[in-house]
Amino acid sequence: MSTQMNYAALIKDHVLTEPNYVDWRRNIKLLLSVEGLMSVLDKDEPEFPNEENPKSKPAYELFRQKNSKAKLLVLSSLEKTIDDSVKDLYLTKDMMEELKEMYGREERHAHHQLVTLLHGTKMAQGTPVIDHIMKLRNLFLDLENLGTSFKLNYKTDVIFHSLPQDIYGSFIVNYNMNKFSVKLPELGNMLQERGDIAIAKVDTADNLSDPMTKALPPSVFEKHVRNMGMKSMGDWH
Known part of the structure; x- marks a missing residue:
């Protein structure tokens, strides 16, 4: 009973009203998946x-039962005027396709925005690498909810392209040479283990090791000497 009430609340909070088509589609597919009804959208x-x-009778009867239940859930999540335009369609699959034709422009716009964001995202300095990967993983999931599928190798390549090469370049080369293939959470752990540290370049004017390793202008050299607390022998008298 509580499960039915939760479903009713979920449907009530995500009724299709046209502008919210993308969110509605994601939530109704989640509901159908939880109920084990996604097969009526994927199969004839x-x-x-x-x-x-x-x-073939058992398979036919099972499909009819699932289709009836899925159709009821979908119709329950539609605004009255939208419901009237699709309620006479027998298959839930056809209903979903009709709704996509009617309101899919928002979906296509959302798809374009997500693709642009996915390929334009770079890891910001100071961001933990695992957080960065989870951000990209969520973008992939959003695109998959819109019907786009990705192979794991493609996801990995997009992530590698988004990382600073001066920090993770050697890891990427070794990963590809050894033909590793791991899921994104595990990839995040591997990168984190390699050292989730932002390497910052220290300017010569501030790097105290430079007087020991390179020739410097007299003024810069003297500044480093003072900062290290070094004194000439004459200063001790």
């Missing part, structure tokens, strides 16, 4: 059983 209706093919 089985052939009607007959004397030549009596064994």
